[in-house]
Amino acid sequence: MNGAKEPGSFRLVATLALTGLLSGLVLVGIYLVTQPRILRNQAEALYAAVYRVLPGTQEIRTFVVRDGKLVVYESPDGNLPEEQAVYAGHRGNGSLVGYAVPGEGAGFQDTITLIYGYDPSRRVIVGMQVLDSRETPGLGDKIITDDEFLANFEALAIEPSIVAVKKGKKVNPNEVDSITGATISSEAVVKILNESSQQWAPMLSPQDETSEVSRNVPRAEP
Amino acid sequence: MGELLFIFASASVINNFTLAYFLGLCPFFGVTGRLETAFRLGLANIFVMIITSIASWFLNSFVLPHAPYLRLITFIVVIASSVQFVEMVIKKLSPALFKALGIFLPLITTNCAILGLALFSTNRGYGFVQGLVYALGAGVGLTLALVIMAGLREEIELTNVPKLVRGVAMSFFIAGILSMAFMGFAGLFHGS
């Protein structure tokens, strides 16, 4: 081992500290520059999903839960709230399309994250979109892509509870045709919707709590 | 309770860290020549994972909300320190084991499985207990994969492997088949 000039421990610690400090400064800079864009991307992705599960929406209003009640969330910079939120969609004339509720639960392979649109006046789900999943490609991942499966969620009654049935056997409005070869993934989606709607439906009323429209909300693309 | 069981089973067999997430491959392909070494390395990994899980939970809950950009650096520092700590403990408790593990002990620091554990666990927002169970499951899964691989490689040492495939390529094919076998664990919690 070359022991010609062993630097003292001060030099060692100083090197480490200096490196750490410089690194920290660089990272703070990068963070400050990129964060606004990152948050905006997240918000855009979520709003796009809201437009899809609440067809006819022109304007979105964000709600969070405070003391067990829904309150409007006013975002200072158009970003999403940090806590669990639901998103009310309004038509051009101001009438309520419904509420978009994010939900998640265990799927076949890993956790499934989805968002669904709920119409409180008819007590039905009007749209559902899977946001994140790791289901089997070609089988389970049809919950994302299969149009026939997604059509189940255009007028799905949530009472007494949503039930998954074998493909082709759907007769009642609260039933969902499972995907052949992906029954577990289909049932997972149903389970998530049941749990979420039972939790949220009592809190979501057909009329909005407030009448003023939240600012900083992007409009639907034509 | 059922949720904890799901987390454990998911991390250990359903989404095995090595065979499903491709983490911890360096020791998986490198060290596993002998069953006993593989098992003990797995145990060392479990200890490091548990310590890492606790430390990263603390960091994530109290320190990182103020400085999210330091996440990676702090996790790495924590991992390196945990490995040093475990190294010291093993050296004290069992010098023979310390010698047997040799260089693979400090190499745990660059084992993607440990950092992967910290990242996945905090990304999913696991609480303290959940994170701990997740770390345990991941460690057990890793050990399982290491031990099975070591056992299989011990077996094939005595067989006629075609020359082209001998060595690393063979290990990959074995790993591929193992991975397929573990896919059978999916759906373990169906209907729960």
Place this chain on the structure above:
Amino acid sequence: MSPAQNPKRPLDEFIKGLWRENPVFIAVLGLCPAMAVTNSLENGLVMGAASTFVLVGSSLFVSLLRKLIPRAVRVPVYIIIIATFVTTVDFVLAALMPVAHKQLGAFISLIVVNCLILGRQEAFASKNPVGLAAADALGMSAGFTVALAMIGGVREILGSGALLGVPLFGDSFEPWAIMILPPGGFLTLGALLTLFAWIKERRAKQEMRRQSGSDQSPVQRRAV
């Protein structure tokens, strides 16, 4: 066949990373990302690009500062430098390419424990001037990216019937789904390694035949 010993030429350092010392196929390094994110060609390329940024950036800094970093703390310093680059690339990807960022997920952060990167700092960048270090880093990164692209390409073609999202075969093609699942990663790399072993062996045989032909050596070698 070895390159000139002294002085080292940047071009040689670049080329060696591509084939002779290819990090994935020869040294079997950097495996975790190589298989986790190569379920499609695009993901493989993005990961390759991100790793290139980290490796080249880190090598440049380590080489520039190599005389200033005390030996005893070199590894922690390298790791801090690498982690800084990785965090940077993570944020930049999240801001500019959110979809790709979501696909790669935590594996971008895992670049920091890619043994390839730390290995190059220790083995080369810390001992060579900036120009050579940069060439070495670029070569290794290129070799790494090429390897990822090959694995990703094969898996996407067989597993999704598409390349870069463009469907290649007609509707009747039944994709071999296992290829984009974890086992596919292992099997593809195993197959590619076998292929390269075969190519190497053929080259060795050709070389032997050529030598025995031009040498006129009394020893007749039978290429078996």
